[in-house]
Amino acid sequence: MTDESMNDDTGAVEDGDAVEDGGAADESVAVDEGGAVVAARMPEHPRCGFVALVGAPNAGKSTLLNTLIGSKVSIVSPKVQTTRVRVLGIAVEGDAQMIFVDTPGIFRPKRRLDRAMVAAAWQGAEDADFIGVLFDASRRGVDEDTRGIVARLKEQGRQAILILNKIDLVRRDTLLALTEELNRDGVFTDTFMISAQSGDGVADLRRIIAGRLPEGPWLFPEDQISDMPMRLIAAEITREKLFVQLHQELPYAATVETESWEEFGNGSVKISQVVYVQRESQKAIVLGKGGSRIKRIGQAARTELEAMLEQRVHLMLFVKVREDWENDPERFAAWGLDFKA
Structure with missing residues (x-):
């Protein structure tokens, strides 16, 4: 796939019900003069x-x-x-x-x-x-x-x-x-x-x-705002857009997982995600007529991801049926939840 086709903001339905949504945003990377990692600030009485x-x-x-x-x-x-x-x-x-x-x-x-x-x-x-x-x-x-x-x-x-x-x-x-x-x-x-x-x-x-708060040393660098992996954050952002688009049509029957994350030399990133639903009828709801709904979900997610990552994002969304995913121990492990609770 050429970079030109990946930049097509209209998106396209691929084999396997994938929708690619590309766009452009400038990437800004800051490094210190020596390229070294600088230690986090620690106050005198933290x-x-x-x-x-x-x-x-x-x-x-x-x-x-x-x-x-x-x-x-x-x-x-x-x-x-x-x-x-x-x-x-x-x-x-x-x-x-x-x-x-x-x-x-x-x-x-x-x-x-x-x-x-x-x-x-x-x-x-x-x-x-x-x-x-x-x-x-x-x-x-x-x-x-x-x-x-x-x-x-x-x-x-x-x-x-x-x-x-x-x-x-x-x-x-x-x-x-x-x-x-x-x-x-x-x-x-x-x-x-x-x-x-x-x-x-x-x-x-x-x-x-x-x-x-009790006295004690800081546990994270001063500029860190979360401990969540970016792959999980990206999946959560797409799941949010799914909620917004579907309203009451698909309550809690869908989940999103980031399958791959590929960085390119030009500063862009390709993120492939799967939207799992429980039935074929739900898959049709998520896709929408001619893939229109999943396209809107992808556009909204990509826009937010580009702002967050400060780089161009190529977002690929696939919709797949996985019956009873809510009772899959692997899903619980990925979310940090106790399957036996």
Whole structure:
């Protein structure tokens, strides 16, 4: 395949239901004068700790994580339970390095995958130095999932901070009533009212968390914002675009895996990914008429990947049927989930 054909922004359906979507973006690489790796800055009195963000599905954890970090490290979707894997986002505030853990939403699981995600969320909370419980303040009353989270923290003798999100959608008297209700069990030391979407109140939240982390050396370089491999991040970005395009047509029946990643001498990268669905009828939905839907998904994913990687991206998407992929131990291992949870 020539580079010219790879740059065709319209994309093309290939054998095996693949869609190539190419585009152009300048690659910018910076090196120091000697070409050596420079050691990360370490403050005189460093602080460092893990901060778990937990909450019911769709409370806004991923949006908050991205706002706290100042860069996108976790995918966001209006659909509940979008996050399947533990996502680390790393930020520096003064002398403190905050390692935020975005966990899957906590709810009453029904499927094996649900159980594994909820187990991963609780493991993230148990291992953390600091816990923030998010609640969507625009909901009508406190839901059972959130009540369960508060009850379990109380049983464990753990304290946390309460983060009321989406306050721009709620009247002040409602916020005060929610604060009073959620603080009755004595689990929360502080209550923060924020809008993760607009960033309102997030700077204060960052500052308070940074000041309460334990003293200790930083665990990551100063400029690192996540520990996720780029192959996994790229797959998650495409899965987000899949959610956006499909809305309610294919809820949770699809997953994305990065099969290959090839860097070229001209600074571009070719990424091949597979979208797995469970039935042939779902495959037709993902592809769309004449491949139109998968083409739009690929274009949206490529645009975001090029901005993130700062290089030209050739994205190849294949759609394949793999029945019962939700019960495949290899998928769980790739996501860092316990198949036996």
